[in-house]
Amino acid sequence: MTNRERVTHALRFEPVDRVPYQIDFTHNMRAAMQAYTGQADFDRDIDQAIESEYLIKPEVEVGPELFRDEFGVIWNKSGVDKDIGVIDNILLPDPEALDSFELPPVDEAYLRSRMEALMARRGNRFTIAAIGFSLFERAWTLCGMENLLCYMALEPAFVHALMERIVERNLRIIDIALDYDIDCFHFGDDWGQQKGLIMGPTHWREFIKPYLKRMYDRVHAHGKFVSQHSCGDIRPVMDDLDELGLDMYQTFQPEIYGLDYAKVLRGRIAIWGGISTQTQLPFLSPEGVSDAVRALIDAFDGTGLVAAPTHSVPGDVPPQNIIALIDALKRYSVR
Numbered sequence: 632m633t634n635r636e637r638v639t640h641a642l643r644f645e646p647v648d649r650v651p652y653q654i655d656f657t658h659n660m661r662a663a664m665q666a667y668t669g670q671a672d673f674d675r676d677i678d679q680a681i682e683s684e685y686l687i688k689p690e691v692e693v694g695p696e697l698f699r700d701e702f703g704v705i706w707n708k709s710g711v712d713k714d715i716g717v718i719d720n721i722l723l724p725d726p727e728a729l730d731s732f733e734l735p736p737v738d739e740a741y742l743r744s745r746m747e748a749l750m751a752r753r754g755n756r757f758t759i760a761a762i763g764f765s766l767f768e769r770a771w772t773l774c775g776m777e778n779l780l781c782y783m784a785l786e787p788a789f790v791h792a793l794m795e796r797i798v799e800r801n802l803r804i805i806d807i808a809l810d811y812d813i814d815c816f817h818f819g820d821d822w823g824q825q826k827g828l829i830m831g832p833t834h835w836r837e838f839i840k841p842y843l844k845r846m847y848d849r850v851h852a853h854g855k856f857v858s859q860h861s862c863g864d865i866r867p868v869m870d871d872l873d874e875l876g877l878d879m880y881q882t883f884q885p886e887i888y889g890l891d892y893a894k895v896l897r898g899r900i901a902i903w904g905g906i907s908t909q910t911q912l913p914f915l916s917p918e919g920v921s922d923a924v925r926a927l928i929d930a931f932d933g934t935g936l937v938a939a940p941t942h943s944v945p946g947d948v949p950p951q952n953i954i955a956l957i958d959a960l961k962r963y964s965v966r
Contacts, residue, residue, distance in 0.1 A: 634680040635814065638757035642815075642856055642878050642901045644935045650928050650964040651680035651757070652938040653903070654956065657714050659946025667950035677957055680937060683759040683817065684749040686742050686804050701735045704772050714943065723774035726782065726789035732773075734796055737803045746811045759858065760808035762801055763819035766842055767830070769797050783834045790838050798842040805849050815856035815879070818846065823863020825887065832867040840871055847875050858903065862942070863887065873899050882941040885923075886910045890930035903937040906956065912940060912948045917955035924959035933966040 632640070637651040654677055656664065664673050690698035696709040697719060708716035723729060749758060764772060770793050771779040782790050805816060820839075822828050828835055847857045856878040864887045865872075865880075872880065880896075882904035896902060905927040906912065912920060927938055938960060944953065 633755035634678065635755055635757045638680050638937060639814065639856075641934050641936060644898050644901070647934055647966065649966060650931075650933060650936055650938050652960040652964055653679055653681045654940060654953075654960075655943040657943045657945050659713060660944045660948060660953075663946055664950055664953055678961075680757055681759055682749065682753045682756040683761055684745050685761045685763050685819075686745060686808060687763060688738060688741060702769070702773065703735075718772055718775075721773075721775050721778075723793070726786050729789060729792060729796075734800050737800060737807070739807060742804060742807050743810075746808060746813075749813075750811055757815065758813045759815045759817045760811070760813050761817035761819065761858075762804060765801060765818040765820045765846075766794065766797055767820050767822060767839055770794060780830060783830060783838055787837070794838060794842050798845055801846055802849055805846060809850070809853045809855065813855060815858050816846075816850040817858040817860065817881075818843075819860040821863065822861045822868075823865045823887075826864050828865060828867055829863075835868050836871065840868075840875070843872075844875050847877065851876055866892075869896075869900070879903050879937070882939075884909065884941050885927070890926060893930045893932075893935070897931075897935055901935045901937070902931065904939050904941045905931075905936065906938065906940045908940050908942045908945055908948070912944060912952050912956065915952065917951050920952045920955040921959040921962075924956065925963045928963050938964065 632648045634651055637647045637649060640647045641651060654674070665671055688701040690700050690706065693699045693705065696707065698706045698708060698716070700706065703722055705719040706716035707719040710717065723732060746760065749760065770790070774782070779790070808816060822830070822835060822839065850857050857876065858879040858881060859872065859877050860881045862882060862884070866888070877900050879901045880903070883902040885905060885907050886909055893902070906923060911923050915923065924938065928936070
């Protein structure tokens, strides 16, 4: 089997010859591994299952460790997090500001150049086009997290109007990506916290679910899989996601769900993740990491799983544990 076939079979809960796996790294962790191994391409022998492309224009540096994204949001990366950062400005300070605010136009030529690059490097991997900060996250980066949560209760018409604009723009991007031979479209959007949803299931169903349905339906109409990222505990709406036809959920945090939750999802929603960057990789011994990988693969009984860290591996993970992770994935993935 090729990796493309492995992931496709896993998403259909069909037998695979080997559990597909994927390891992504933050900038800090990649630099640490390069220093530890003495090799710039230390990850060249990881048989990565997935090739992906996030369809957003690159940020522009506008000051020391300050970066502006294509929406006009300024990201401050002067802290520990050098990959995402924290927002430094509010573009929609009140609901009335939406009347004069325009989302950036979709740069079709640029997006097609990125899709063509994705097609050129895909090899035999499962290929994903993606929108990060796809809905809830895009909204709160524009008006502020606390503000958005208050608006859900006090200004629901504003929230719906903002979500409508965001989803219409997303659909244009999705349509461009679907012109290419991708396998899946992935949406990044954090809804969960360590226990439960940030906005609660009632507001999720009002302000998130209807717009997800439109995007999922567009992808499914072209015969492609849908993948959804959310950190945290989203069990209160997992049945809703199943109803919407979600094919793969990223990321499955074992400290939140427990490996027994695999039985709840089996035959319904496949998982991408399962190896914790919160409680396992930074703190376990290399032997403990190996045991965690084996337990994850055993819990899913060999299918319905893309084994992976629950996030791009952060810089606080000992390099020895990365070596153990790679070795364990190679060893235990074969069924």
